[in-house]
Amino acid sequence: MSDRNDNKPQTPWAKNLAIWAMIVLALIVGVSLVSGQNSGSDGTVIAYSDFIEKVDEGAVESVEIQGQELNGNMTNGQAFVTYAPDDPGLVSRLEEKGVTFNAQPAEGRSLMGAILIQMVPLLLLVGIWIFFMRQMQNGAGKGAMGFGKSRAKMLTEKSGRVTFDDVAGIDEAREELQEIVDFLKDPSKFARLGGRIPKGALLVGSPGTGKTLLARAIAGEAEVPFFSISGSDFVEMFVGVGASRVRDMFEQAKKSAPCIIFIDEIDAVGRSRGAGLGGGNDEREQTLNQLLVEMDGFDANEGIIIIAATNRPDVLDPALLRPGRFDRQVVVPRPDIEGREKILEVHMKKVPLAPDVIARTIARGTPGFSGADLANLVNEAALLAARQGKKLVGMAQFEEAKDKVMMGSERKSMVMTEDEKKMTAYHEAGHALVSIYEAASDPIHKATIIPRGRALGMVMRLPERDEYSYHRDKMHANLAVAMGGRVAEEIIFGYDKVSSGASSDIQYATSLARNMVTQWGMSDKVGPVMLTENQQEVFLGQQISQQKNVSESTAQLIDAEVKRIVEGGLARAKEVLTGHEDQLHALAGALLEYETLSGDEIKILLDGGDINRTDGPKPRTIGPATGASAIPKAGTRAGRSDGEPDGAVPEGA
Structure with missing residues (x-):
């Protein structure tokens, strides 16, 4: 950072300490003066x-006269005053x-004392009074007399400095901000071609994508002062305070x-003006008006670059977004598979890793x-390894941490019968087997019947790369995989023993099929048109209006x-499972024995091989009902929705 930080005003703690020292000294002087008047008066006061x-009785031995004060001793040794x-x-x-006496002049300190x-x-x-006035008017702008003071903090990265080397997975955003840093370091490089320094850059992205980290990296890279403040620091209950802080x-x-x-979070102060009913917030609008003027008003503030961050660009005032204020908007997206791998490598540098950890595999599954x-x-993987007493963080800890983040903690307290546990195993085996024989399906990563969160089991498939669009064949494959669990239950246990564990499978399949028909034009009978459902407005259980969008x-x-x-997906799943029922039994038996199988182990088992584990089977008692398959999708996180019943498939399956 620049040496200009050395000129930053120091915290006035030393001056406050001096004031308190003066107050204590005054108290000591006062106490000493009071006690000084009574100095030497250690005897008993008598009339x-x-x-x-x-004296007349001859009981007084000696007396010392000092003004009107007499100090002496009796013949019996008693002192008196x-x-x-x-x-x-x-x-x-x-x-x-015959009393021995001595006389001294009265001390002249009595008047002064x-x-x-x-x-x-x-x-x-x-x-x-001086102490409290200084507290109210200190440089930080705190207290009753400092409302109008700015709360921006000068960032000095003396320790824990963040640079662009610590930012991964968002290369395009990094490059745009690197240009601003280069401009600050060497303005002549751009100025000789007529370029001018951008006045502002708005970082836009979802929560957690690294907007604030990017700002800290700019502070670490640019050798210029860096002021940091939150949008909420401008707004107070008193009108005009925010505008004063901006100035x-x-x-x-x-x-x-x-x-x-x-x-940071500029939407707290930069929301569109006049959008509210009955007038806007005068304080917030005045603050925004002052910010607009300072950024690009009559008097230009040359050499000041504004960088703001928000995840709500849609609510910002148009006057704030125009060129001349925010010349560019830098989108900070969620990282793709390459970006996730780089981000994982950055964070993995801080933990000791086992040789079996593969960042690419973890990136594929997230x-x-x-x-x-x-x-x-x-961090969850490191904590898990520490709880298990490991010296290195291995792939097993990362897999368990991923399941915990995506699905929730393992439900160890659940108890169910052997029949229910068997049904869970066949349900998951059905999902896995259909996925193996559907060519368009993603490869299986693992299958488990260990319940987590509200899902009592899952078959996780990992795409080879991030997918931003889906083809028709993959959609039909996903429908067949979703129906595989229900079909397996019906084949093994009979029509009357089909459970409710496939509820979220059916929900997912129905939603996917409806999107195929109404939004993606994948129905020959409906055609390539986009249709929206009829909407009904219901109040207190009664329909009060209806908007008809289709006949x-x-x-x-x-x-x-x-x-x-x-039903086409159901038929495809039934065709696969009836033709490979022996493999269905083998896969379900292995799940009952080991509870969790990797994708490689499933392939070995289906090829007729044996699963050899050093740890052997892990018998355990788990919870009621059946599980379902979890299929992560690009652009979403596999997780559960609060409205799903117990045993439901995670959202995105």
Whole structure:
């Protein structure tokens, strides 16, 4: 970072400490003055009349006279203190009784001490008042007198510095921001061709894709001051405070230009004006107006680059998005398979890895994961390895961590009968076997009957690459795989023993078939047209309105085509399983014995080989009902929806 950070105003803790020291010193002085007046007065205070009586009785041995204060000792050794009035005969009385006495002038500190004692409370009040005034007007803008101060923080990466080397999987966004950094480092390179520095860049992307990390990387790469602030820091309940903070922020930035200002979650202050009913928020709109003027108003702020981040670009005011304010919008997307592999490699550098860990395999099984999701996956694997007492994080820990992130924790407390456990195994074996014999289906990664979350089992298939569109043959293959579990139950246990475990399989198949008919034009009878369903508005259980988008005959045709396509998948699954029933039994038996089988083990088993494991079978008792298959899709995360019943397939299956 630049040496300009050395000129940053220091925190006034030392000055506050000095003020408190002065207050404590004043208290000590006051206490010492009060105690000083009583110095030497360690004896018993007696009345002057008693003192004269003791003198006459010869009970007084010695006396020290200091002004009107008399300190002395009795013949029995007792010390005493008394105060004498103006008594001219005191000395002759003491001489007559043979009392040893000594006289000293009265101390001149009494008047000064009295004055200081009077001033101590005043000094305390003044000190406390100065302390609180400084607290309210400190540089951080906190307190009642600092509402209008900017809360932007100067970022100094003295430790934990982030650079573009720590940012992976979003190469295009990195390149656009690298250009801004290069401009700041060498403006003449662009200026000689008439180029001007961009005034602002808006980072747009889903949560967790790395927008803030990119901003930190810019701070680590650019040798210029970097101010960081959140959009919510501008908005307060008092009108005008946010606008004042914007002005103060740009005033600070001008003193450090060229510099970068990063505004995180800018949608908190940059929402479209006049969108609300009954008028907008005056405070927020004033803040936005001030931000617009400062970014590109009558007085240009040269050398100040604004970088903002949001995941809601649709709600931002058009005046904020125009060139001259935000000259470019940098999309920070979810990473593809290559990007996920690079992100995993970045995070895996921080953990000790076993030789069997393959980042590419993990990347294939995490379509739709953001950078934050992948960082969490690596962390969960490391925590799992630590709980198991491992010295290295292996592929087994990554697989279990992935299942936990995608499906939920393993449900170890569930109990079910042997018949139900057997049905679960055949259900998953049906999914796996159909997937093997469907040429357009993705390769199987693993099959398991261990319940996680709301899914009581799954067959996971890993695509070879990210897919952004699907072909008709793959859709029909996915329909057949989804129906494989239900068909297996019917073949093995009979028509009357089919369970409800295929509920989400049917839901997925129906939704896919309906999209094929109404959106993707894959029905010859309906044709290549896009159709939307009739919509009904229901209030308190009663229909109050209906919007008809298709005719009754077309709606019936859509239903018939959806049913035909789903039943086609059911027929394909039944053809595969009836023709390979022996393999269905073998695969289900292996699942009952081992509970989890990898894709390679399934292929070995179907080729007639034996599964050899050093750990042997893991007998265990698991939960009720049956599981289903989990098929991750590009652009989505395999997970469950809250509305699915127990034993449901994860969303995206």
